[in-house]
Amino acid sequence: MNDPIQSHRLFDATVTFLGQLLDFRLERHALIASNIANADTPRYAAMDLEFEGALQKAIAREALPAPRRTHDTHLPGSIREQLSVAATPVRRKSHGVGNDVNSVDLDTEMTQLVENNLLYNATAQLLSKKLNGLRLAIEAGR
């Protein structure tokens, strides 16, 4: 983030954020895969990442007034440039059906798998379009 060309001009916060989003989707995919692989494991509690909640929190944090340099002799601090979203896995409670205390619901997991997959593809496409836009500018529309 110290290199002004990298962080401010060419690749702005959107690219970084979309990259983070892809990471997040991959992590969520691994958790869903974990739930499905353990669908028959006794006493396994299903896990999930709450992305929307984490994003809301990150945006709320962003809305707080950021420190500004009010004098030239002040030390330059790091300026918050991008949203950083951190989501931690949460365990889902068992709905009490079945006698192996396993809270994996295969239908829910498959739905979330497809949803997550689509959103990953959508994010990848956004990133692709963003980079294509840059390329267009570099090539001056040739």
Next chain:
Amino acid sequence: MDFSVAFDISASGLQAQRLRMHLISSNLANIQSTRTAQGGPYRRKDAIFTGSPAQPQSFGKILNLASNLPQGVEVTAIVEDSRDPKRVYEPGHPDADPQGFVLLPNISLIEEMVNLMAATRSYEANATVIDAAKNMALRALEIGR
């Protein structure tokens, strides 16, 4: 986190379900077996599934997340059913006791078929997850193309 973790998790699921399927076929094949190497009739076998961390983790990270990490599945034990064998009156059988009763494995055909279907569905689910991960990886490769 990279794609290999996601693939490893689903692969462990496939492996575990396949082993479960092997045990079910063994149970079905031996539904009439009265002799085994251990002596006595065949006993129904079942796999014990246990969640296992999918990737080597540092102690601190595991402590922080309190094991809320993606887990693969592992067959940690193959156990024998403790139910008593069935006693069937069949005086002509070479393994019959003096009263004419033969001990047959206590395997329920319906129970095994239900387990077989469950294992098949779980296997398919894991295969679908691998397919989804593959699609994601391919889409990631297309970024910037």
